[in-house]
Amino acid sequence: MQRLGALFRPVERYANTLSTKTHSAVAAVSFFTFVGVIALGFAPVTRRIETSGYSTADLQAATTRTEVDTILRAFEPVMESVILLSVLDYVFIVAGFFLFFSLHSLSLKTLAGHDRLALAPKIGMWLTVLSRLLDSLENFWVILIYTNPDDYATVLITLMNRSEALKWAVVNVEYPMLGIAIALALLTRFTSLFDGRSETRQ
Template sequence: MRGEISIFRPVEAYAEAGSSRTHGVVAAISFCVFVGTIVFGFAPVTRKIETSGYSTADLQEATTRTEVDTILQAFEPVMDSVALLSALDYLFIVAGFFLFFSIHSLVMERLSFDDRLVLVPKLGMVLTVCSRLLDALENLWVILIYTNPDSYPNALISLMNTTQSAKWLVVAVEYPTLGLAIILALLVRCTSLFDGKTSRM
């Protein structure tokens, strides 16, 4: 029980730090930044990088030094765009963190009447922390590789591959958990509205 409390205490503190209105505003702003980064940042910058014949995804999936070096050489004419994409990735990570945390905070308030149901958004927030940390680390390994093309250690390739795999494993659970949390909150909302109408009858 103590372990469970210590794990969820930080996310509970975040949820309790602001009102529903505050979390709603933060979620709205974060959503705009989240989507805007994809549409106006990732999309055009990625297209420019792909003129080299490769994408940053190809670099992240490369498993040998020969593959990485080949991609880095191809990236040389578009290295400014590669660096910009890395910066945008960190903006995306921060926006995603606040978006998911604020949505889960709103759901936590809605599900606070049930100790079991409220574990869903709490778990979702823990998964979000894990996925964003892994994404940030993956981005860091990529930066360390392309900023030191002649002297980066081979270990960075393994770290990059491992971190990417771990990130996608967490994301595969994180997004469904967010969806489940939202569905539960909507069901509770609909049920409360139905009960209210019934009581008035």
């Protein structure tokens, strides 16, 4: 239990350092950045890249040097868009990190005093750290491949594939955990308000 407490202490400290208003403001800015990058960045840039006949998703899914080399040759006319997409991906990662951390922090503040229920946002915050780290690594391996198309190390393909697989494994738990944390926080807030009104009437 002491080790578990030490593991969660950094995320608790982050949640408690900022006020509820600040966390809400960070969440709002991060949300609009998150959505804006998808709608105004990823969508049009991805369409330009796909004129080559491939997408960056195809590159990330490629498992052999032959497949990767074929995609890189097709990317040559749209390489500027590929580079831009990598930059946008890091903006997306940062925005997503602060969005999820702020929402979990708000949930954690609401669940203060409910130790077991508070585990949901605490675990969720560490899942966010792990998923964004894996996403950053995946993007980094991709950059190393396309910036040196003639002489990249073949092991980068394996690292890219493994990072992507692990990222999606974590994301598949991370998003439901955020939903659970928010639902628990809302339920706790609703219950406390209802109990408060009942006491007032008495």
